[in-house]
Amino acid sequence: MSQTRASFAEDPAASRGRHVFEPASRTRTPFARDRDRIIHxxxxxxxxxxxxxFVAHEGDHYRTRLTHSLEVAQIARSLAHALRLDDDLAETIALAHDLGHPPFxxxxxxxxxxxxADYGGFDHNVQSFRVITELEVRYPKFPGLNLSWETVEGVIKHNGPVMHHLGEPAWKTVAAYAPGGGANWDLRLDTFASLEAQCAAIADDIAYNNHDVDDGVQAGLFTLADLAEVPLIGPCLAEARRDWPALDDRMIRLEAVRRMIGIMVDDVLAETERRLAEHRIVTAEDVRLAPQMMVQFSAGMMADLGVLRRFLFERMYRHYRVNRTRSQARRVLSQLFHLFMEEPEVMPPEWSAxxxxxxxxxxxxxxxDYIAGMTDRYAIEVHGKLFSLDLALDL
Known part of the structure; x- marks a missing residue:
């Protein structure tokens, strides 16, 4: 980092290391090395x-989990830089936060x-954790990616302490990383994660609220006029039109979304600095033991976001077109799950074994695990081959 690191930032030189020891990289910090492993x-x-x-094949301009993760990483890195944190760690956790999401x-x-429900449950946060600790098979010496302690902690705790989840069946894997849990690697599941992880968490909120507005308009689910009275985006649209009266609606939309991101980022920085001062945060340990998240929106921003989210829920997430896709997606995965349970031999050998x-x-x-790792396109393709007689000849 070119700027002086804050005292409460994570120091890569003082990393708690990896579950399986590896010599340090000659060219990268531990957190930058983690980022590269995730990207590969x-x-x-x-x-x-x-x-x-939107399902990935519905249009080339809509966000996918990949483009969403990249946007989250960009915002997380910007927040971390402004707070004098470790940019690489914030970016790394942001890039990894959705690795466990299934198709659709x-x-x-x-x-x-x-x-x-009867077989141990499913949680996408736990699945992301399992991807980086066991499911990725790329290295001969260990399962998973063998990421640094701070990255693994950030992936599973970026939204806060998780001890209250450990009684849930889906969290059994994570419970092994509590004291005496069997993994011999204590992730301190009862504390908050680093400020870098918290930057990744809030960047997720900033990214999806903004790009869902953008995608919703592009998809024709609502119009710019519908957004005029909605907090945050409404004033940004009015300001963009005032400043650029000759711009077409497409450019007005893009300019308004850009401004809304900036407003939300500025709010987070101001509120975070206020909380750091209020709680007298000096060290990274102070962050973990604090009584609340340090990287957060102000109360006023939270209220405005609540109204925006209700609008998106009513007009986008539960729009009949989106509901149709949800219905189709659930049938595809339900039928695949039951077929594979009855006939596991139709799965690829590495999974059927x-x-x-x-x-x-x-x-x-x-x-x-096999289904969760599928892309939308692959799930649709496999379902077609297994359930459509017309496609059976192409097997």
């Missing part, structure tokens, strides 16, 4: 065809939760 991961590449709101966005997660277990829980977890 298979799960990261698959995000390019996983739904954000929340519809896919809802369906896997329903199918796994895991699913050919007499233990229904182990079989279901293998089936779930």
């Amino acid at each position: 991961a298979t799960a990261f590449r698959r995000l390019k065809e996983k739904t954000q709101v 966005a929340h519809a896919g997660e809802d369906e896997l939760q329903a199918q796994m 895991q699913a050919l277990s007499d233990d229904p829980v182990k079989r279901a977890r293998a089936v779930c």
Whole structure:
């Protein structure tokens, strides 16, 4: 970093290391090395065809999980830089935060939760954790990506302490990383994560609220006129029109969204600096032991975001066109899950070998992991080949 690091920032030179020891890189800090491993991961590449709101094949301009993750990483890095934190760590956690999302966005997660209800549950945050700690198979010495302690902690705790989740079946894997849990690597699940991780978490909120407005207008689910009275975006639209009266609606939309991102970032920085001062945060340990998240929106911004989110929920996330896609997606995954449970031999060998277990829980977890790793396009393709007689000849 070119600027002086704040005393409460994470110091890569003082990293707690990796679960399996590796010599330090000659060219990268531990956090930069983690970022590179995530970018090269298979799960990261698959995000390019996983739904954000619209199924990946519905249009080239809508956000996917990959473009969303890149936008989150950009905002997280900017926040971290302004707060004099470790830019690389904030970016790394942001890039990894959605690795566990299944195809078809929340519809896919809802369906896997329903199918796994009797087999240990499903949670996309836990799945992201499992991707980086066990499911990625790229290195001969260890499962997963063997990322640094601070990155792994940030992936599972970026939204706050998680001890209250450990009684849930889906969190059994994470519980092993509590004291005495068996993993011999204490992630301090009862504390907050670093400020860098908190930057990644708030950047996720900033990114999706802004790009969902952008995508919703592009998709014709609502118009700029519909947004005129909505907090945050409404005033930004009015200001953009005042400053640029000759611009067309497309450029007005882009300018308004750009301004809204800036307003939200400025709000987070001001509120975070206020909280750091109020709680007398000096060290990274102070951050973990603080009584609340340090990187957060102000109360006024939270109120405005509540109104914006209600608008998006009513006009976008539950629009009949989106509901149709959700319905189709859930049927696709439901049918695939039941077929693979009954006939695991139709899965690729590396997955069928895991699913050919007499233990229904182990079989279901293998089936779930295979489906969760699918892209939208691949899930549709596999479903077509297995359930359509017209496509059966192409097998």
